[in-house]
Amino acid sequence: MVKENLEDVEARICAACARAGRDRSEVTLIAVSKTKPVPMLEEAYACGIRDFGENKVQEMMDKYDVMPSDIRWHMIGHLQRNKVKYLIGKTALIHSVDSIRLASQISEQSVKQNVTTDILIEVNIAGEETKFGTSREEAAALVEEAAKLPNIRICGLMTIAPYVDDPEENRAYFRQIKELSVDIDSKKLDNVHMWILSMGMTGDYEVAIEEGATMVRVGTGIFGERNYGV
Numbered sequence: 001m002v003k004e005n006l007e008d009v010e011a012r013i014c015a016a017c018a019r020a021g022r023d024r025s026e027v028t029l030i031a032v033s034k035t036k037p038v039p040m041l042e043e044a045y046a047c048g049i050r051d052f053g054e055n056k057v058q059e060m061m062d063k064y065d066v067m068p069s070d071i072r073w074h075m076i077g078h079l080q081r082n083k084v085k086y087l088i089g090k091t092a093l094i095h096s097v098d099s100i101r102l103a104s105q106i107s108e109q110s111v112k113q114n115v116t117t118d119i120l121i122e123v124n125i126a127g128e129e130t131k132f133g134t135s136r137e138e139a140a141a142l143v144e145e146a147a148k149l150p151n152i153r154i155c156g157l158m159t160i161a162p163y164v165d166d167p168e169e170n171r172a173y174f175r176q177i178k179e180l181s182v183d184i185d186s187k188k189l190d191n192v193h194m195w196i197l198s199m200g201m202t203g204d205y206e207v208a209i210e211e212g213a214t215m216v217r218v219g220t221g222i223f224g225e226r227n228y229g230v
């Protein structure tokens with residue numbers, strides 16, 4: 001099932017790139033494997049997937065220990081500061097940095113372990129109360145402040161768009177995030193490069209690609225519905 005789903009997702013990514021006049025190589029597919037068992041990840045790995053997204057530190061570490069070492073692990077979930085130390089050196093990219101306190105902790109732990117950690121700033125573009133992320137207004141200030149910290153590199157922005165039935169409803173939000181990233185990039189801050197735009201999930205990744213996403217995070221579309229149990 002994972003193989004067929006991946007073929008479908010891949011075809012849709014290619015079509016969206018073609019519609020937008022973009023090259024397929026500009027978009028990285030992150031397979032969001034949270035709650036899914038290792039054999040399903042292995043299936044995706046066998047199909048060539050090397051980027052996996054998880055939202056819990058412990059679960060990511062458990063999978064990290066048993067999966068091949070050439071995988072790039074993406075932390076996409078809300079991150080508690082006391083868990084940062086487990087992640088450093090093992091994650092390719094932390095997508096969910098939304099406060100200077102969290103950025104400082106990542107910096108501090110990275111200095112301790114003598115590595116540089118790539119991060120994205122999470123923006124709550126629709127201002128939803130239920131979502132984490134800095135506000136659109138505060139994003140630039142957070143980037144500017146975090147850029148001064150040692151051993152972290154700010155590589156772009158991430159957003160989780162609202163849950164909608166029609167992905168077209170999110171097009172304007174994706175466009176706004178793209179504009180915000182261009183604005184921030186134009187400030188030419190040291191240590192800041194807005195290379196990455198992490199946006200688009202199963203319901204709306206095609207629209208996100210049309211609006212400039214460079215990373216899409218697809219879970220359900222690859223692994224099927226998540227069962228959180230009761």
Ligand SMILES: *Cc1c(COP(=O)(O)O)cnc(C)c1O
Nearest residue numbers: 032055076201202217218219220
């Ligand atoms: C779960 C999750 C996804 C994947 O969601 P799907 O709708 O299953 O594709 C993407 N991004 C984040 C931050 C998530 O938590």
